[in-house]
Amino acid sequence: MPRNPQKPSADPTRPTVLAQGDGNALALDGELGIATLADARSALKHWSKPEHGRTLDLSGLRSLDTPGALFLRDLRLQGVSLTGVRAEHKSLLDLICGLDLVPLPKVPSVGRWRQLVVQIGKGGHDVARAAVDVTTFVGRTASWTLRGLVHPASLRPGSISRHVAETGIQALPIIGLMAVMIAVVIGYQGVAQLRRFGGEDFTINLVAVSVLREMAVIITAIMVAGRSGSAFTAEIGVMKTRQEVDALQVMGMEPMQVLVVPRVIALVITLPLLTFFADIMGLLGGAVISQFLLDMSPTQYLARLPQVVDGSDFFVGLFKAPVFAFFIASIACMHGLKVTGSAESVGRETTRAVVKAIFLVLALDAMFSIVFEKMGI
């Protein structure tokens, strides 16, 4: 609801408080409250040193709030006797004077260097624990998924198909668009560099090989980790906060089997399919580049393609997709199940899941590159 912000100062109707009289007998007139606290303090400045025999007459006070009463309490503790307290202020003043007031304790502060050391230690410990958690959970997921495949009756086809639709079909437009764009980007850079050596025709090799081997699967995996991984974590996390996961367990259903396995299987099905789609769209992007930068017609481009890429390029890319899918889904589900009661932990775990999944996708990809290189594929 929009409200007009008003600043408390420069307001003619601003409440005022005045101290009248002299020496050790003063009278406070007006309104003593949070808005006039500073005025009251400055009006009684010459009373800052405690001295006996001072009196403050309050019969002229029209209003008093709790900060004002706190101010009067301090005066009383300094030996000032408050006189002429109006009936309507008496119970408030009694209440505040009767409170057992202790100043707020100071938060223990840690030295900056010490804090740095503590944080590095904590960070290291967290990484180590995360590594153990991921390994354990990935192992459990693998075991439950295998169990599901051995006993197909325990699988939940309805749940799997819903997740296939949500993670696959609905992601098609965005993944197609990204694949075309990445091919265009690589194409432009390739032409600019290769033209210097008179080899701009090799741009096709560059685009086709990098799209098929790396770009299509990486782009798809990162998109799916951001899109579906976060959704998995949030869905399971919300179920966790509402105790739905506990309800499953007391009804004799295993959350791993009911929540995790269908998501893992669904993503293992969809990510290769999405990667294949991204391959096609990436090559299409290559055709666009060839037309505009190399003056090569789509037919010529199509004829060139089989000469520059072979089946292994295609299969190397596609082979990685189900592996990435398995890890993305496992990590997303793991963080979903890690959610504790509060709503903010859903957000925190979702962020962690996405960051960890994307990191793992890139780490695995680097490992694959090395392995394939050694194998000579």
Added chain:
Amino acid sequence: MTARTMTKAKTILSARGISNRFGHQVVHDNLSLDIMRGEIIGIAGGSGSGKSVLLRTLVGLHEPDAGEILINGKAVQSIGADEIASLIGVLFQQGALFSSLTVAQNIIVPMREHSAVATDEQERIAAMKLALAGLPAEAGIKFPAALSGGMVKRAAFARALALDPKILFLDEPTSDLDPIAASGIDALIRQLNDSLGVTVVIVTHDLTTLFTICDRIAVLVDRNVTVATVEKLMKSDHPWIHEFFHGPRAEGAMKARKASHGK
């Protein structure tokens, strides 16, 4: 009961002809309610009878489909931010404490926003509000997540009181609390009403709260309110009101009322 009895019978908040609809469902139909300065008024009603919507309407969070809310004769929507903050305090059902701030910082937020008090003074006032709400000073440096249910309510109380509001709105102040903590909250409401003279509007299901501390009760039935004292409502022949005040749970609460009013 000093502050209460003497400033009574002056309207501080009045709701005129409030209607609220959600789709085809009519929640309030031409509802009018006057709240008197210094009283404790309870708003009761069955689940889904629109208690929370009424509370949101009264504090200006929800704009009614028809009708207006006047606080001290001014339409609630037209009151400026500083004025509304020092006029009303709301205790939300879950406390609604800012989770990223400590309890003391939570209490300081409205002071920092709407007054020109120095930082050390703010901390002293925050410590005073904590004591007023019955919390130890150590609770001030804790984060809301580290507090128990009863302490969250008290901390939220302290924040609602930060600017010494004239009207305090409490949404289910005793829900989710054990009976001892709930009685403590009831006593706190009573004490604040007595010594600060603050007008209190309580939305609650808690019969003990309604019977022991409320001066009047507004019962939401048939999309409108019936406002009266407990004694009069006990004699009402409306079936729902009769059931509410004579059901098995009402008897225990009635005993508590007799105990607290008898002394």
